[in-house]
Amino acid sequence: MFARDFAGYANELPIVEWPGGARLALSISVNFEEGAERSVADGDPESEQHGEAVIRTGPGVRNTMNESYYEYGSRVGIWRLLDVFDKHSVKVTFLACGLALEKNPKAAAAITHRGHEPCSHGYKWTDHCSLSVEEQRRDMLRSIEAIERTTGQRPVGWYPRAADVHSRELAVEEGGFLYDMITYNEDLPYFVQVKGKRFLTIPYSLDCNDSRYWRGIVEPEQFLRYLKATFDQLYEEAQQHPKMMSVGLHCRSSGLPARARAVDQFIGYAKQFPGVWFARRVDIARWWIEKLG
Ligand SMILES: [Zn+2]
Numbered sequence: 001m002f003a004r005d006f007a008g009y010a011n012e013l014p015i016v017e018w019p020g021g022a023r024l025a026l027s028i029s030v031n032f033e034e035g036a037e038r039s040v041a042d043g044d045p046e047s048e049q050h051g052e053a054v055i056r057t058g059p060g061v062r063n064t065m066n067e068s069y070y071e072y073g074s075r076v077g078i079w080r081l082l083d084v085f086d087k088h089s090v091k092v093t094f095l096a097c098g099l100a101l102e103k104n105p106k107a108a109a110a111i112t113h114r115g116h117e118p119c120s121h122g123y124k125w126t127d128h129c130s131l132s133v134e135e136q137r138r139d140m141l142r143s144i145e146a147i148e149r150t151t152g153q154r155p156v157g158w159y160p161r162a163a164d165v166h167s168r169e170l171a172v173e174e175g176g177f178l179y180d181m182i183t184y185n186e187d188l189p190y191f192v193q194v195k196g197k198r199f200l201t202i203p204y205s206l207d208c209n210d211s212r213y214w215r216g217i218v219e220p221e222q223f224l225r226y227l228k229a230t231f232d233q234l235y236e237e238a239q240q241h242p243k244m245m246s247v248g249l250h251c252r253s254s255g256l257p258a259r260a261r262a263v264d265q266f267i268g269y270a271k272q273f274p275g276v277w278f279a280r281r282v283d284i285a286r287w288w289i290e291k292l293g
Contacts (some may be wrong), residue, residue: 022277023238035076036097077255098123098146108150119157127162220262274287
């Protein structure tokens with residue numbers, strides 16, 4: 001059962017003060033998918049076509065230009081972003097595909113070594129809504145095993161690409177997860193009932209997301225302005241009701257020099273304000289469950 005709920009908190013938001021009396025929790029998530037995308041070299045029937053390389057290839061044909069575009073995220077982008085986070089002493093959540101981690105063990109180890117959280121983004125970077133339940137289960141369990149083996153940490157968060165009505169039940173029944181993030185419908189975490197159990201979802205965001213570079217934004221300055229405007233609005237509201245801001249990044253996108261600079265500048269901007277808690281999703285989940293669970 002995956003019931004829709006249009007009422008939610010119905011404008012009666014819970015007052016949950018974040019650690020240290022913070023008013024705004026700021027969650028940065030970095031998608032690490034490079035190496036897990038569709039690839040003829042990996043036995044997929046066609047190459048990944050989504051990306052910034054303009055060449056498209058037919059079924060069964062490798063798209064070496066797009067392959068190379070993805071490799072930038074894994075070879076260069078992730079390290080640049082890790083350095084930006086270190087510069088500001090900020091900890092984030094990596095939405096990691098198991099296969100991407102296996103192909104870059106040094107980056108996998110660096111994620112947890114530098115204090116970040118690995119959250120499961122599936123094993124392959126594939127639309128779960130196009131898989132059978134059994135295939136989804138296999139992909140989920142394989143991702144958990146790969147993430148634990150490569151990062152040393154079992155993931156407690158679940159964000160399959162293109163989740164469907166089965167994703168949450170699988171997470172609760174067999175994933176052993178603390179939270180999922182397959183929703184975009186609130187500025188705060190909330191509990192859902194799944195098969196008689198209470199389960200936490202921590203909504204993600206598609207607007208404060210660098211995927212917008214793939215939909216027309218060229219200027220990092222525009223993305224930066226959008227992030228700042230979201231921050232300003234939520235920060236003001238958070239003086240009444242503590243809130244959460246979610247930012248989504250990708251290694252092959254925000255790992256590019258100009259775009260990483262926008263991330264750097266945004267973090268620097270947000271750091272000027274008192275009462276902002278830069279938090280990994282696991283920290284938000286534990287806090288919410290402790291206070292409201
Ligand atoms: Zn993703």
